[in-house]
Amino acid sequence: MQASAGARALQRRAPRPAEAPCLGIGVGLRPKHYAAAIARGREGRLEVDWFEALTENYMVAGGRLPRVLDEVRGLAPVVLHGVSMNLGSVDPLDRAYLDALDALARRVEPPWISDHLCWTGVDGHNLHDLLPLPYTEEAVEHVSARIRSVQDRLGRRIAIENVSSYVEHSASSLSEWEFLGAVAERADCGILLDVNNVFVSAHNHGFDAEAYLDAVDPARVFQIHLAGHGTDGPLLIDSHDHPVRDEVWALYAHALRRVGPVSTLIEWDGNLPEFERLCEEAARARELLATVLESDARPGWDATADRATAGRA
Numbered sequence: 001m002q003a004s005a006g007a008r009a010l011q012r013r014a015p016r017p018a019e020a021p022c023l024g025i026g027v028g029l030r031p032k033h034y035a036a037a038i039a040r041g042r043e044g045r046l047e048v049d050w051f052e053a054l055t056e057n058y059m060v061a062g063g064r065l066p067r068v069l070d071e072v073r074g075l076a077p078v079v080l081h082g083v084s085m086n087l088g089s090v091d092p093l094d095r096a097y098l099d100a101l102d103a104l105a106r107r108v109e110p111p112w113i114s115d116h117l118c119w120t121g122v123d124g125h126n127l128h129d130l131l132p133l134p135y136t137e138e139a140v141e142h143v144s145a146r147i148r149s150v151q152d153r154l155g156r157r158i159a160i161e162n163v164s165s166y167v168e169h170s171a172s173s174l175s176e177w178e179f180l181g182a183v184a185e186r187a188d189c190g191i192l193l194d195v196n197n198v199f200v201s202a203h204n205h206g207f208d209a210e211a212y213l214d215a216v217d218p219a220r221v222f223q224i225h226l227a228g229h230g231t232d233g234p235l236l237i238d239s240h241d242h243p244v245r246d247e248v249w250a251l252y253a254h255a256l257r258r259v260g261p262v263s264t265l266i267e268w269d270g271n272l273p274e275f276e277r278l279c280e281e282a283a284r285a286r287e288l289l290a291t292v293l294e295s296d297a298r299p300g301w302d303a304t305a306d307r308a309t310a311g312r313a
Contacts, residue, residue: 017157017190017219017220017222019111019112019156019157019190019222020111020112020159020190020221020222020223020262020263021111021263022261022262022263023049023050023077023079023111023263024048024049024050024263024264024286025048025049025050025263025264025265025266025282025283025285025286025289026048026049026050026051026052026076026079026263026264026265026266026282027048027051027052027265027266027268027278027279027281027282028051028052028053028054028265028266028267028268028269029051029052029053029054029069029072029078030269030272032272032275033272033275033278034068034072036274036275036276037051037072037075037275038068038071038072038075040275041072041075041076042075046075046076047279047282047283048076048278048279048282049076049077050076050077050078050079050263051072051076051077051078051079052078052079052080052081052265053069053072053078053079053080053081053108054081054082054083055080055081055082055083055084055101055104055113055115056082056083056084058080058104058108059097059100059101059104066107069108073108073109077110077111078108078110079110079111079112079113079114079223079263079265080101080104080105080108080110080112080113080114081113081114081115081161081192082101082113082114082115082116083115083116083120083130084097084115084120084126085097085115085116085120085150086119086120086121086126087115087116087117087118087119087143087146087147087150087160088117088118088119088131088133088139088142088143088146089119089120089121089122090122090142091121091122091123091124093146093149093150095153098150098153098154101113101154102153102154102155105154105156112156112157112158112159112190112222112223113154113156113158113159114158114159114160114161114190114192114222114223115158115160115161116130116160116161116163117133117143117160117161117162117163117180117183118130118131118132118133118163119131119133130163130164132163132165132167132168132169133169133179134169134171134172135169135172135173135174135175135176135178135179136171136172136173136174137173137174137182139179140174140179140182140183140186141186143183143187144182144183144186144187145187147160147183147187147189148187148188151187151188151189157188157189157190158189158190159189159190159191159192159222159223160180160183160184160187160189160190160191160192161191161192161193161194161197161225162176162180162191162192162193162194162197162198162201163194163197163238164194164196164197164200164201164204164229164236164237164238165201165204165205166204166235166237168205175207175212175215176201176207176212177211177212177215177216178215180216181215181216181217184217184220185217185220189220190220190221190222190223191216191217191220191221191222192222192223192224192225193213193216193221193223193224193225193255193259193262194224194225194227195213195224195225195226195248195251195252195255196225196226196227196228196229196238196244196248196267197225197238198212198213198251199229199236199245199247199248199251200229200236200237200238203235203236204235204236209251210251210254213251213254213255213258214258216258216259218258218259218260221259221262222262222263223262223263223264223265224252224255224259224262224263224264224265225264225265225267226244226248226249226252226264226265226266226267226281226285227240227244227248227266227267227268228240228241228242228243228244228245228248228268229242229245229248230242239270240267240268240269240270241268241269241270241271242271243268243281244266244281244284244285249284249288252264252285252288253288253291253292256288256289256292257292261289264285264289266278266281266282266285268281
């Protein structure tokens with residue numbers, strides 16, 4: 001399924017990586033919303049432009065989930081987002097996992113594939129968490145080499161997501177944004193820019209969230225994530241169980257002014273609302289995108305046309 005007319009217009013008006021067209025505003029594909037999303041899509045009132053599917057849920061040979069995914073693919077583009085590539089670990093890359101991912105990608109034909117800039121296990125044990133890396137030159141070389149190997153196996157560039165963090169490594173010699181940029185450049189991969197994670201980590205570690213965004217290379221940004229976060233004492237927690245907070249919406253506007261129109265996803269995984277409520281969050285993202293483009297004065301941008309087409313995406 002091709003992107004909506006509004007999303008295609010945004011794609012034409014802003015240079016994007018060739019493999020990461022601007023799809024518009026998407027939401028995560030969750031079992032609770034299967035029936036509503038498919039029904040609304042069949043009736044032509046989907047109100048979102050694309051879906052992001054959690055890769056590991058669909059790495060199965062048969063059953064209900066692949067059938068649902070195939071049906072959703074007929075309604076809107078589907079992007080694959082994983083949590084188990086374990087890019088930062090010292091364990092060997094899981095070749096069986098990559099084979100299964102390659103098979104899934106050949107069936108789904110996603111515009112792009114993403115995973116996290118972190119480690120998730122060691123000695124063959126999955127810790128089921130997205131654990132931060134030390135921000136060092138040694139880690140840059142280690143992770144970028146593994147990403148290049150993954151990309152060679154899949155025959156495509158992938159996007160890596162910045163994770164939220166709650167502790168820091170004493171060995172770090174780079175800022176998080178310097179580390180992210182160095183890995184992306186040396187691996188020649190894309191970036192999935194999670195704006196909520198930037199906000200959460202900035203609060204937890206005391207750095208400037210806008211300075212982080214200003215350091216990201218716009219030409220590498222495949223996608224943006226937005227989510228709601230919770231609190232645990234003095235820490236913010238990337239819990240994905242609340243609406244997007246006003247502070248994160250403001251940071252999203254800053255990101256858009258920096259990188260231009262880019263495929264944006266609303267992540268909501270806990271305390272899931274009805275699909276209609278999720279569509280309301282998507283509508284707010286679309287409205288903000290249109291407003292930011294209207295006020296953008298960079299040469300070569302037709303903000304009026306962007307505003308009109310974004311509203312119809």
